[in-house]
Amino acid sequence: MDHAHMDHSGMSHSGMDHGGGMKDMCSMNMLFTWDTTNLCIVFRQWHVRSTTSLFFSLVAVIFLAVGYEALRSLSRQYEEALDNRVRAAPSLDVPVTESTPILAGQSQGQADQRAHLIKAVLYGLQNFYAFMLMLIFMTYNGWVMIAVSLGAFLGYLFFGKRTSATKDNACH
Secondary structure, three states: OOOOOOOOOOOOOOOOOOOOOOOOOOEOOOOOEOOOOOEEOOOOOOEEOOHHHHHHHHHHHHHHHHHHHHHHHHHHHHHHHHHHHHHHOOOOOOOOOOOOOOOOOOOHHHHHHHHHHHHHHHHHHHHHHHHHHHHHHOOOEHHHHHHHHHHHHHHHHHHOOOOOOOOOOOOO
């Protein structure tokens, strides 16, 4: 089809937005970068638009990573308390009397189910948290990567006193 005879020079296109203004869009880097222009961290709403918002975003990322280590510590403490409770419970050979209640009136099966449910919830939260930190790290922005690592360092410093530093660390 020949369109050479069509003249569009007299038409006004001023009311049409062709999306050419990429000024305030999120960029997605697939290579390492230090550039923070149009940086969005995981969500479109977490858009870094200034040095101040970059600073507060990095502080938030540090706190998120510290929080992950706090959650891991809480999970470990819960499991240790559970193990201590099991060790302190009377053996099956000893008859249960009023002076040896089994976990405040609960049957052993109910207590085991409840404990397993709590452990499963903590495990699920840890996995969700770890994958979110992985997505934050995958902005491939050097500043954000440093913030995640600094948060992991501080979190381990504050909450990892009884944990091996070489223990498996799923996603960050």
